[in-house]
Amino acid sequence: xxxxxxxxxxxxxxxxxxxxxxxxxxxxxxxxxxxxxxxxxxxxxxxxxxxxxxxxxxxxxxxxxxxxxxxxxxxxxxxxxxxxxxxxxxxxxxxxxxxxxxxxxxxxxxxxxxxxxxxxxxxxxxxxxxxxxxxxxxxxxxxxxxxxxxxxxxxxxxxxxxxxxxxxxxxxxxxxxxxxxxxxxxxxxxxxxxxxxxxxxxxxxxxxxxxxxxxxxxxxxxxxxxxxxxxxxxxxxxxxxxxxxxxxxxxxxxxxxxxxxxxxxxxxxxxxxxxxxxxxxxxxxxxxxxxxxxxxxxxxxxxxxxxxxxxxxxxxxxxxxxxxxxxxxxxxxxxxxxxxxxxxxxxxxxxxxxxxxxxxxxxxxxxxxxxxxxxxxxxxxxxxxxxxxxxxxxxxxxxx
Ligand code: LMR
Numbered sequence: 001x002x003x004x005x006x007x008x009x010x011x012x013x014x015x016x017x018x019x020x021x022x023x024x025x026x027x028x029x030x031x032x033x034x035x036x037x038x039x040x041x042x043x044x045x046x047x048x049x050x051x052x053x054x055x056x057x058x059x060x061x062x063x064x065x066x067x068x069x070x071x072x073x074x075x076x077x078x079x080x081x082x083x084x085x086x087x088x089x090x091x092x093x094x095x096x097x098x099x100x101x102x103x104x105x106x107x108x109x110x111x112x113x114x115x116x117x118x119x120x121x122x123x124x125x126x127x128x129x130x131x132x133x134x135x136x137x138x139x140x141x142x143x144x145x146x147x148x149x150x151x152x153x154x155x156x157x158x159x160x161x162x163x164x165x166x167x168x169x170x171x172x173x174x175x176x177x178x179x180x181x182x183x184x185x186x187x188x189x190x191x192x193x194x195x196x197x198x199x200x201x202x203x204x205x206x207x208x209x210x211x212x213x214x215x216x217x218x219x220x221x222x223x224x225x226x227x228x229x230x231x232x233x234x235x236x237x238x239x240x241x242x243x244x245x246x247x248x249x250x251x252x253x254x255x256x257x258x259x260x261x262x263x264x265x266x267x268x269x270x271x272x273x274x275x276x277x278x279x280x281x282x283x284x285x286x287x288x289x290x291x292x293x294x295x296x297x298x299x300x301x302x303x304x305x306x307x308x309x310x311x312x313x314x315x316x317x318x319x320x321x322x323x324x325x326x327x328x329x330x331x332x333x334x335x336x337x338x339x340x341x342x343x344x345x346x347x348x349x350x351x352x353x354x355x356x357x358x359x360x361x362x363x364x365x366x367x368x369x370x371x372x373x374x375x376x377x378x379x380x381x382x383x384x385x386x387x388x389x390x391x392x393x394x395x396x397x398x399x400x
Contacts, residue, residue: 012132013372020370028368029386031377034184034349035253036316039383044316046251048308052298056291067287069278071100071259075293078300079259083180083213083227083242084234094267097274099260099281100288104214104245105133107260111210111241112141113280114262114273121173124210125166127151129374131184131212134177143175151186156342156354158188164201172206180213180242181226182348185376189219189347195229199236209233209240217249219348221317223310234263246296248349249313255292316380320349323382327351330391337398349380359397367393 010018016032038044056062070076076098080091090096101107116122124143126134127150135145148170149162167176178198183189190198202209211230217223233240245258260277264270281287299305328343343351355363355375363369369390371377382390 016370016372019364023368023370025368027389029370029381029389031369031371031379031381031390034248034378034380036248036251036349036380037383039319039385041381041383041386044251046309046312048299048305048312049250049252049295051308052295052305055298056294062294064290067100067290067293069281069287070098070274071288072290072293072297074301075100075257075297076259078297079244080261082223082300083216083230083244083261084263085224085227085231088231088234090234090237090263095264095270097262097264097270097277099274099277100293101243101258101260101281102256102285102288103247103258104212104243105137105258106256106285106288107243107245107258108134108137108210108212109141110277110280110284111243111260111262112138112143113284114277115175115208115210115241116142117280118273118276119175119208121171121175121208123171124175124177125170125207126177127163127179127183129185130177130179132372134212138177146170146174148176150183151188151352153354156188156352157345158190158194160190160194163190164197167198167201167207168205170205170207173208175208175210176202177210177212178229180211180216180230181228182215182219182350184214184348185350185372185374186352187342187346187348187350188352190229192228195232199232202233203236203238211240211242213242214245215248215348216244217310217313218317218320221314223249223313237265239263239265246292250296250299250309251316252292252295255295256289257292257296320379323379323387324351326384326387327379327382327391330387331394334391334395336391336395349378350376351379352376353394355394355397362397362400363393366396369393 020030080096080098124138125148128147148166149159152159216226219226240263242261247253324344331340353375357373
């Protein structure tokens with residue numbers, strides 16, 4: 001009965017790792033998926049995460065009971081504080097409902113399904129370009145996806161005018177997906193002044209912000225600075241949704257731990273919204289997993305562990321920034337044609353190189369370097385040892 005099933009293509013991002021794993025070259029380099037690697041090219045488990053896990057294992061009172069449908073209460077509370085700020089009036093007034101979800105993707109999906117059921121406007125505007133999974137998540141959630149201009153390939157910067165025009169002509173009430181910081185894949189973020197203009201425009205048109213916050217602390221090294229865009233919208237008293245992921249900033253990729261917060265106008269509405277979120281979650285996966293959320297709650301609740309986390313987070317952010325400088329210098333030394341200053345200007349895990357799909361294919365074929373076909377490279381996958389290999393490959397690709 002399944003003979004008619006055709007083979008689906010691999011995922012544009014996770015499929016890069018599948019191809020990389022099949023490559024037998026000793027020089028192969030995976031710059032596809034956004035996953036942090038050490039200078040030795042190894043995955044990193046933060047030492048504060050090991051510590052938190054140890055304390056969980058040593059606690060005999062811990063059991064493996066089901067969590068409630070909305071997850072671990074303490075985790076939810078601390079996650080809302082982390083993104084909104086501990087002194088946020090929205091939190092103090094109990095206007096924020098937070099549910100633990102399966103990392104960023106799960107949070108986006110639950111938020112999308114809630115909107116499709118309970119919000120009057122089914123259109124969501126997402127940036128062009130955006131993370132490849134966004135349009136799929138929201139379409140399957142039941143929303144209709146449209147794009148707003150975001151990136152200008154000419155300047156390799158923000159197309160701010162295009163963004164304002166497109167949001168300005170969106171229907172009143174439309175949902176707008178915003179990357180809280182470290183835009184994926186471009187690494188191009190609005191300035192604080194530009195965020196303020198976006199906020200004013202969106203509020204004046206009653207556009208509903210849906211933030212994807214996958215890199216808090218990872219972009220600048222500061223948890224507060226990277227949450228500033230979200231906090232500007234929360235502070236004005238209006239509604240918004242925020243999807244948070246702990247994959248990158250705590251290195252909890254495979255634990256699938258994240259949260260969806262919906263900021264409402266009153267605590268009464270927030271309670272009702274939460275009751276409906278439970279109806280979205282229960283038939284989807286019943287309730288979320290315990291382990292990752294327990295690690296996060298252990299770290300966020302303890303002052304010392306929290307401080308240690310911020311230090312480790314800053315070290316990861318700094319290593320990525322140093323990779324940007326090393327790659328930029330390496331291309332300069334080689335006299336590679338073109339202006340590569342965007343490598344040091346862009347923010348977060350990725351550089352949107354401007355390499356085209358043929359050049360990407362050439363680099364895979366000849367240099368065993370793997371990246372997404374849009375020319376995005378994960379700077380977190382690079383090390384001082386591999387920078388020269390990448391610079392050689394880019395040089396060869398653009399001069400051939
Ligand atoms: C990425 O963009 O590489 C990451 O967010 C991982 C993923 O799930 O795509």
